[in-house]
Amino acid sequence: MDSIAVGIGLAVGIAGLGVGIGQGLAANGGLNGMARQPEAGKQIANNMLLALVFLELVFLLTFVLGFLLMGKIH
């Protein structure tokens, strides 16, 4: 049953890695756009936040999965 614990750690770690890279790319695009065109900043910030939120959901699904699996560790 220890393999479950290792699996949870791996899952959360890899998901954090991927989501971190993805959110970094999204924030990069959004901040670049806001710097180039400050008058459209509010709209870009709203849309960037939506993108970040949808990316974050991927990590949260992994987190909840890990949390559910944690009940199986004896």
Add this chain to the structure above:
Amino acid sequence: MNSVLPFLLPTLSEATDGIGWNIFYYSGLVIFLVFLFAFLARKGFTKRAFTYMPTRLAEHLLVFLDSMALSVIGPHGRKYVPFLVALWLYIFIGNVMGLVFNYTPTAEWSMNLSLAVITVIYVQYEGIRTNGLFGHLKHFSGPKLGGAMVVVSGLIFFVEIISECMKVVSLSLRLYGNIHGGHIVVSSLNSILPGVPFGGLLLPIKFFTCVIQAYVFVILTCTYLSMVTSHGHDEDEHESAPHGSHGAMPVGEAA
């Protein structure tokens, strides 16, 4: 054991009988705080500039959510502001309560699931009320395809229905994962050295998370409302200003 300051308040009653009465006590407390805030804000209401602090806070909140509804949903978004304010106040006060108390209702999946179900059902209701039942169902089947492509429209319809159901899951899991995950991190930080609340170091970022999660829940509600109600709006008002690709066409022709 989950909170940052575990010595402030003991948990009222740990769930012993399988029901978990904490969620009732604490969501009642959240509702009481929301009504207390509203009552205090009502008391400072004057004809001139507000000087009473809760009234000014409420005004800021109202203006913020009003501008958000107007920019995301469109010109008809102002009538949804009371719903958004109620969601914001409940979620925000519940989240902030989790910073100091041992328990918060927004860290329970059942509470968030009920909030998400209310939101999605309200969005469907608004869509039906705006477009009519048939128009709302037609909205699900994507662009108009003729001939043998009706099969594709049916497929799109089923996929859209599934994605509507997934909205409930994603809305509730987002709030639950963020708040509950923060609590787990804090409690594991607290258990590094017994008696030393290292989790308190996370207070600023947890407060930031509280604000962001309330904001995100409300802006996603706005987005869903705009997706459902915008189409009927375009059809109803032909003379309206260009918003989106529908409105850009007549302007180009007029020029």
